[in-house]
């Protein structure tokens with residue numbers, strides 16, 4: 001191919017700003033639309049929203065909130081393996097039919113130790129077990145309220161513990177909790193060893209969040225990011241997470257494929273790979289890797305990305321989604337396609353779905369919520385939350401300080417640091433985005449997300465046209481010019 005041909009053969013790397021959804025004949029009212037979709041081969045969500053693995057976006061609070069509202073959080077990896085595992089455990093411990101990962105204490109521990117444990121795990125009661133692991137008491141925050149810190153657990157615990165066997169039903173457990181006015185019911189085996197814990201809180205929560213995505217044991221679904229080279233992290237997380245997501249800017253790379261191949265062999269969680277941006281990359285993921293459960297697509301579109309500025313390399317999320325989704329369809333595969341980066345509103349989500357996305361991943365949108373770990377700051381009377389790219393100087397510095405497995409393979413920063421407007425709780429954002437997405441589906445005439453794939457048609461917008469699409473010829477509050 002001559003050099004000049006490269007212009008002729010250049011693809012149109014369209015972005016969210018370049019397209020509109022065409023309204024179609026519809027029999028669907030927005031309230032009829034169903035927005036459930038697949039996050040990976042084995043995990044179905046009730047809303048197609050996933051939060052980015054970034055340390056200003058997703059830790060346990062975000063994951064818990066999103067899973068309760070039908071979505072999914074992907075824990076960031078900008079920390080040690082132990083810290084990421086601890087965060088995943090906190091998500092899994094937030095709710096359960098029967099908590100299996102029960103934290104117990106010894107009668108000889110001090111009240112002081114106990115308070116530290118409560119603070120660390122954010123839980124308020126522990127079964128007390130002896131050296132044979134048999135239950136001898138239970139201690140909750142009520143027992144500690146006025147206790148001297150140097151007292152021993154045996155001095156303050158309740159010794160007559162009400163327990164139940166493995167075969168208890170949830171209804172029976174509820175009755176016992178009610179009857180005895182207690183909050184926690186330890187489950188024990190024939191030798192009195194604690195094998196689980198049923199709590200009043202979990203029973204109540206089950207009714208409070210009907211849209212929640214839970215595993216077979218009633219625990220919230222959780223996903224976590226790993227570097228494709230970090231097999232140890234993937235193995236350590238495998239016990240606690242449902243999905244492992246590789247987290248690298250350009251996954252279509254021999255070393256990344258080799259690393260992910262090892263992870264895929266070693267873990268039982270679903271593995272989502274990415275990021276990728278082309279049909280060929282998706283094709284290679286489907287044919288050269290075994291058991292991939294999803295594709296994370298989009299390179300350079302993120303609101304904090306400078307990849308395409310610094311390197312001129314990129315595959316905008318909308319373009320990348322259509323490429324990957326075509327490969328998935330051509331190969332008759334069931335993997336999910338997660339459109340990642342550049343999404344600002346429900347309309348962007350609707351067009352991502354129109355070109356084959358199963359779900360969307362958002363950093364900026366969720367960074368502004370109260371559940372994100374970023375700092376809240378006031379600037380000129382308005383509230384903002386800190387948000388920075390994982391390739392930014394701030395994130396890189398933190399990673400190399402905390403994670404001995406990280407590989408500083410690049411010498412340039414590919415992200416920026418800044419603030420996003422504070423926008424309330426995750427539940428508000430989910431409600432707003434579900435409303436907007438359902439309205440878009442009503443315009444298209446799509447009842448479900450697979451209907452969006454089939455029915456949605458796009459129109460291209462010119463640069464002049466986009467001025468007309470946005471509010472114009474009015475003075476908006478806060479703007480300086482008409």
Ligand code: XMP
Pocket residue numbers: 052053054249275300301302303304305306307308340341342343361362363364365388389390391392414415416
């Ligand atoms: P939004 O637009 O939702 O994008 O803020 C979030 C996605 O951006 C990616 N990401 C980065 N990309 N440099 C990049 O080029 C970075 O520093 C960076 N940090 C995050 C990531 O895919 C995320 O989900």
